[in-house]
Amino acid sequence: MMARLVQVEGLTKVYGKVRALDGVTFDVEAGEWIAMMGPSGSGKTTLINILGGLDTPTSGRAVVDGVDVARFDEAGLTRYRAEKVGFVFQQFHLVPYLTAIENVMLAQYFHSTTDENEAKKALERVGLGDRLTHVPAQLSGGEQQRVAVARSLINHPKLLLADEPTGNLDETNEQIVIDLLRELHVEGHTILMVTHDPSIGRLADRRIDLAHGRLQQIITISAEN
Secondary structure: OOOEEEEEEEEEEEEOOEEEEEEEEEEEEOOOEEEEEOOOOOOHHHHHHHHOOOOOOOEEEEEEOOEEHHHOOHHHHHHHHHHOEEEEEOOOOOOOOOOHHHHHHHHHHHHOOOOHHHHHHHHHHOOOOOOOOOOHHHOOHHHHHHHHHHHHHOOOOOEEEEEOOOOOOOHHHHHHHHHHHHHHHHOOOEEEEEOOOHHHHOOOOEEEEEEOOEEEEEEEOOOOO
């Protein structure tokens, strides 16, 4: 029986008069792949940001690996982001003047230590062993996203958060990144991914549908894949 890695309880986020999240509750077990779906403005990115320590809830709890993210101060959030979660965004967020291996090592600086050999292995893991010294402008969009995936994995996070990770990719590179995420899932990584693409959503173990900041339904997806 798998342990719960994420517990979201009555999570609410209010911006002025807008309730971006309105009493959302669900659990994620360790090793699960969750697809978060819903129309624009439904609260998906807000939820990802709270779980990732990039935003704080107005009320409710977001517990990841036994710790309530809302209880951290800024120093605690910085440490939490470095140790517990890995991010893959639609925008790659690579530093343009750093090489691929330097961009991956950047995530290690929060631990006050860097390991070039480990960063190299992370890039080899995503098929970029021959692109270590390339800067982002010398990489395709798909390659840049794979650098971002390698960076997200370098600190061995408990939870991988992906917000539309294929949104800026062509069909070929989209498939490469999705195949990589599938491999990571098979290896036991816990993935919570926002997507608008139903075909990608069907690859997950469960799908969580949001609308207007509220949980609409949770669907267990048949293991056809």
